[in-house]
Amino acid sequence: MDGRIVVVSSGLIEKDGNIRMTRIWLRQRVERIFSNGDLRHSKVKEEEEEEESRRRILAKALLEAALEGPDEDADQDQEVKEEDQKSLSVGIIGAPNAGKSALTNFMVGTKVAAVSRKTNTTTHEVLGVMTKRDTQICFFDTPGLMLNRSGYLHKDMKARVESAWSSVNLYDVLMVIFDVHRHLTKPDSRVLRLIKRMGEEPNPKQIRILCMNKVDLIEKKKELLKVAEQFKDLPGYGRIFMISGLKGTGVEDLTKYLMEQAVQRPWDEDPITMSEEVMKNISLEVVRERLLDHVHQEIPYGIDHRLVDWKELRDGSLRIEQHFITSKMSQRKILVGKNGSKIGRIGIEANEELRSIFKREVHLILQVRVKT
Ligand SMILES: Nc1nc2c(ncn2[C@@H]2O[C@H](COP(=O)(O)OP(=O)(O)OP(=O)(O)O)[C@@H](O)[C@H]2O)c(=O)[nH]1
Missing domain, CATH: 3.30.300.20 (K homology (KH) domain)
Known part of the structure; x- marks a missing residue:
């Protein structure tokens, strides 16, 4: 009778294009055929133990690698000197459920940044960090920055979000994101006011962009043009993007645009990701x-x-x-x-x-x- 044995072999640290990241690697499968039943049984056991031990060695090596940081040799050719580094900080603002996290995850990749989710001094959270070639983009969440019906902040919220508002202007780019499907079916007046307020006048120190998110949910693409038309005269927005942060539609264009806005400035975050x-x-x-x-x-x-x-x-x-x-x-x-x-x-x-x-x-x- 035939027996199949699968051996998982060693791992190594790899780079993904220009994005530095550690990865589990190389799964090799070896099949062996035994004709003798008893021999097969003991061999199977032996091989399985060996496989288990290899798996453990691999996991240990990966654990050490992750704790130590990048493999020096592997990253040597990618070292970007501090004076060549470019950075961009992007604040993302939008109603809950607008899709901020989904979009950031898509842009940063499915990889989880080891530095992600740490709270920065302005109480804003780093949503994700993307490092490509000489450029690093940090995405920040701006929680709680919503407006009431009159377009201004609720009094009781005021103190809580005051520092958040004052620091919004510190980002190189402010991305206002909204759910275009919701906007077409059940518009939220607070979101409308937010879009208008941020787009009222250009800010010479900040690029502002408007992202119509969840376009995948809209069947009639004509509807999208109507929405874009509605906001096209707001002078504060440098660009309007139609995207689906979940499916990835338009995200490449958006990423390219952001990369082009990066300024000569050393990176803030260690680019190693796990x-x-x-x-x-x-x-x-x-x-x-x-x-x-x-x-x-x-x-x-x-x-x-x-x-x-x-x-x-x-x-x-x-x-x-x-x-x-x-x-x-x-x-x-x-x-x-x-x-x-x-x-x-x-x-x-x-x-x-x-x-x-x-x-x-x-x-x-x-x-x-x-x-x-
Ligand atoms: N169809 C569709 N769904 C999306 C898209 N982006 C986000 N979603 C969904 O919308 C919901 C909210 O997305 P999140 O990314 O968590 O939204 P968020 O703005 O980070 O939400 P908060 O953390 O509450 O501020 C989730 O169920 C997502 O799967 C999109 O482009 N298309």
Whole structure:
């Protein structure tokens, strides 16, 4: 009878075009055929152990690489001298649900920036950082900057957002984004006032652009032209873009435009980013290490350790769910501990470590299941 064995081999750090990022790499599959049933069984076991060990070595190497920063050799040819660096800060302003995060994610890529989501001094949050060739663009959220019906701020909100408003002018580019589908079906007068207020007059120190987002939801493209027509005479906007931050329509043009606006200024952020794949492996490795501390042995053979869910929540935190699957009740007992004390402890410690590595909130869920 034939048996199939899959061996996952080594990893290395790679660059993605001109964007610097670490990536998990190279999965090689080797298939072997055995004709003898018994031989196959022991070989399978041996090979699986080997595979597991390789996977762990890879995850460890990636963890170290991620903590240490970029591989010097790999990035040598990409080093951009400080005097050659160009930067652009982009403040994004819009109603909740306008699509600020989706657009930023699309522009920055699916990779999660290690520096993302840190709060800056103006209480604005870095939504994402994109570094391409000699240019770095930082996208900032400007939460809470909405206007009331008369076009001015609510009194009680005033103090809270005062500093936010005063710093809006500090961005090189201010991007006003709105949901064009909502605008056509159920217009929000506050959004209209925001668009008008920001576009009333040009600001010589800032480029302002208007983004009609979610164009993918509009069937009759004529409608889009009507909306653009409605705002075309606002002198404050340098350009009007029609985009879908979710699907990517028009985002390339927008990115190109932003790249062209960058000014000679050193970068603010370290351009190293961790890919999601690397982060997933790190999460497994960290849990495995904590488990080793508490159980005083490697995960016993036969226990399957799996990442079953990985989600970035809207507030930027990560929900990570991992399962240990065993066929033996006795093994489950060891891992769980009295009243769940062991797995609970492992979870708390690993959660804390992951939070400090990823620089964001982490909700780690660990489960020990018996194979049914
Ligand atoms: N169809 C469509 N949906 C979009 C688009 N952009 C965003 N969405 C959806 O709109 C919702 C809100 O998107 P977010 O990116 O979270 O909006 P946000 O402006 O960051 O929202 P807040 O965090 O509340 O300020 C999500 O369900 C997105 O999937 C788009 O271009 N097309």
